[in-house]
Amino acid sequence: MLTEKEVWEKLEVVKDPEIPTLSMVDMGIITKVEIMDDQSVAIEMTPTFVGCPAIKMMEQMVYDCLKEAGIEKVSVSTNLDIPWNSNKITERGLLCLKKHGLAPPPKHEGEITQELLEHVACPFCGSKNTETKSPFGPTLCRSLHYCHHCLQAFEQFKPVV
Amino acid sequence: MNTPAIKELLYKMADDLLIIGHRHSEWTGLGPILEEDISFSSMAQDKIGQSQALFQLLHQLGEPDADTNAFTRNANQFCNAQFVELPNEEYDFSTVRHFLYDHADQLRFEMLAHSSFEPLAKLARKVKGELKYHVFHANTWMVKLSQGTEESKARMQTALNNAWNYALGMFEESKFEKELIAAKIFEGEAALKTKWIHAITPFIEKAGLKLPPEKEWNPVNGGRKNFHTEYLEPLVKEMGEVFRVEPASQW
Numbered sequence: 001m002l003t004e005k006e007v008w009e010k011l012e013v014v015k016d017p018e019i020p021t022l023s024m025v026d027m028g029i030i031t032k033v034e035i036m037d038d039q040s041v042a043i044e045m046t047p048t049f050v051g052c053p054a055i056k057m058m059e060q061m062v063y064d065c066l067k068e069a070g071i072e073k074v075s076v077s078t079n080l081d082i083p084w085n086s087n088k089i090t091e092r093g094l095l096c097l098k099k100h101g102l103a104p105p106p107k108h109e110g111e112i113t114q115e116l117l118e119h120v121a122c123p124f125c126g127s128k129n130t131e132t133k134s135p136f137g138p139t140l141c142r143s144l145h146y147c148h149h150c151l152q153a154f155e156q157f158k159p160v161v
Numbered sequence: 162m163n164t165p166a167i168k169e170l171l172y173k174m175a176d177d178l179l180i181i182g183h184r185h186s187e188w189t190g191l192g193p194i195l196e197e198d199i200s201f202s203s204m205a206q207d208k209i210g211q212s213q214a215l216f217q218l219l220h221q222l223g224e225p226d227a228d229t230n231a232f233t234r235n236a237n238q239f240c241n242a243q244f245v246e247l248p249n250e251e252y253d254f255s256t257v258r259h260f261l262y263d264h265a266d267q268l269r270f271e272m273l274a275h276s277s278f279e280p281l282a283k284l285a286r287k288v289k290g291e292l293k294y295h296v297f298h299a300n301t302w303m304v305k306l307s308q309g310t311e312e313s314k315a316r317m318q319t320a321l322n323n324a325w326n327y328a329l330g331m332f333e334e335s336k337f338e339k340e341l342i343a344a345k346i347f348e349g350e351a352a353l354k355t356k357w358i359h360a361i362t363p364f365i366e367k368a369g370l371k372l373p374p375e376k377e378w379n380p381v382n383g384g385r386k387n388f389h390t391e392y393l394e395p396l397v398k399e400m401g402e403v404f405r406v407e408p409a410s411q412w
Contacts, residue, residue, distance in 0.1 A: 049207065049291055050211050050214050050288055051207045051208070051209060051210015051291075052210065080284060080287050083283070085290065112290070114300070134200055134298075135297050136199050136202075136204070137199065140206060140291075143294075144196060160291065160293075161293070
């Protein structure tokens with residue numbers, strides 16, 4: 001009998017298309033796994049940003065993964081029932097981001113201020129002598145920073161409420 | 162549920178976002194510095210994604226699907242404020258418009274996060290968090306460019322003066338205004354405008370700029386009722402050009 005836990009485990013191999021060290025599970029964008037019967041499962045996802053162009057691709061990746069694992073009937077849908085925010089990234093996910101060279105988002109209390117974006121710890125040397133260059137980076141979920149200590153430009157995975 | 166009133170509200174928001182998103186995208190490849198090129202391009206992506214989500218809500222209410230709605234209507238079927246269709250001009254005007262628009266947009270979505278129309282409230286709760294970054298960006302550059310040189314300050318003041326009455330047109334009231342407020346779907350344009358003035362004033366002051374005197378305030382209305390400037394038609398034609406060549410093609 002297929003269990004919900006098994007499905008969550010299977011999904012751990014599905015990585016974010018932009019960040020190959022981070023699984024979609026750790027990212028916190030898989031919001032529901034429902035076992036319909038032994039050969040049928042329904043997955044619900046939610047986007048990091050409403051305009052995220054990767055969501056259709058990610059739905060397909062989840063679908064392919066579960067089909068390849070031998071589940072006969074898989075449905076994947078996206079909704080905003082449980083909206084994503086950056087606190088949903090797991091502890092392991094935060095480490096994965098750092099491993100990829102991205103500063104992980106700081107935990108927030110439901111409010112983001114411009115100050116929270118300043119002096120982000122550099123993912124390379126840990127210094128907080130850094131500067132925000134732009135709140136927008138190469139993807140919607142990243143911002144641009146510069147470290148005055150190790151003289152490296154770096155990106156942060158943005159905190160989002 | 163007052164469907165015609167909800168549809169009108171969704172259409173004006175979706176059209177504002179789509180058209181300003183398209184204008185933002187015109188900075189792609191042309192931004193004055195790389196970071197700014199990326200910023201306007203990213204904001205364009207957000208805006209168009211958000212408009213798509215609103216068009217999907219409209220589709221659920223029986224309107225055409227998002228692509229058909231966005232790309233096959235004529236200019237005189239759009240109900241965006243004229244403010245968002247004006248050409249980008251130079252970076253001064255683009256920045257001022259972005260500042261004035263995004264403060265209004267963020268406040269609108271914050272209000273709608275409490276809407277009695279739950280599908281919109283759900284979307285608004287998500288979007289209001291994303292818009293924070295647009296507002297941060299606008300505030301930073303509004304102040305930075307105004308405090309640059311005498312020339313940059315003068316240009317920002319001129320841009321603000323030129324934008325102002327068009328910006329007031331964002332708050333043109335709907336014929337359903339009373340119904341929307343009574344049904345707790347939306348608190349209304351007048352309430353939004355009051356909050357907006359309150360939100361933008363500290364940054365205008367910090368920038369060392371001045372709002373035009375109140376006796377000169379004269380909102381450029383009409384956009385919500387499908388009256389537009391000469392600039393919308395070429396934009397709409399360009400935006401839908403590829404889609405109209407082969408509407409059935411898959412992307």
